Amino acid sequence: MNAPHLQVDLLAVPKAVPELRHVVRGYLGDRCPEVQLCVSELLGNVIRHVGEGTPVRVRLSRVAQGRTRVEVTDPDPRALPVLLSTTGDDEYGRGLVLLDAVALRWGVEQGSASKTVWCEVGEA
Template identity: 70%
Template structure:
């Protein structure tokens, strides 16, 4: 059950759009939220890299209720390519890329992918902000 209206933004996945997106997430949550901002950055960045720059995406950020009042922040990024699935890599010290999902995995309580015929949604949940 969601406790407040979610932030929902339709935009083009462009590297130059990420700073404004991060600010909008911070404004929506109203508190410092580096982990949530990191997740949004990595998920949109993956669309830019693996689906293509300029791909239309929907970004959704919502506070959710949990058991005993332990809520979470859910981040979802939906894109139109059902085939380009995220893969958690084990980057070596010399690799110049491949750490994005590892960072997301480190800060998120859980994450996953929901596939549909017309696209996919990559989501994660971060512990509630205090």
């Protein structure tokens, strides 16, 4: 992988989500709503499925063809994201559906002591 252009270490807590969006906007400029959505959903998934207060590392880098790669690494290699089918009445489960809709591609890299959920977003 390319060297990260932006790397942020933080605790996965609800107040970190808007703060992270602000950092991303400051780094990429105003034309990054898809990237902001992806970091919000990936951080929200850590909060909901791994636990509030989990230490995470968020990395943004430019990759081939003008894409931005977003990576969120947490210390739980077992809590893997699952793309669910949702209905209009479901309160949860739309995060990866949104990510899947705006990202060109996404996936998970699982290590022995951590996992990284990543996605690539095209230029706005």
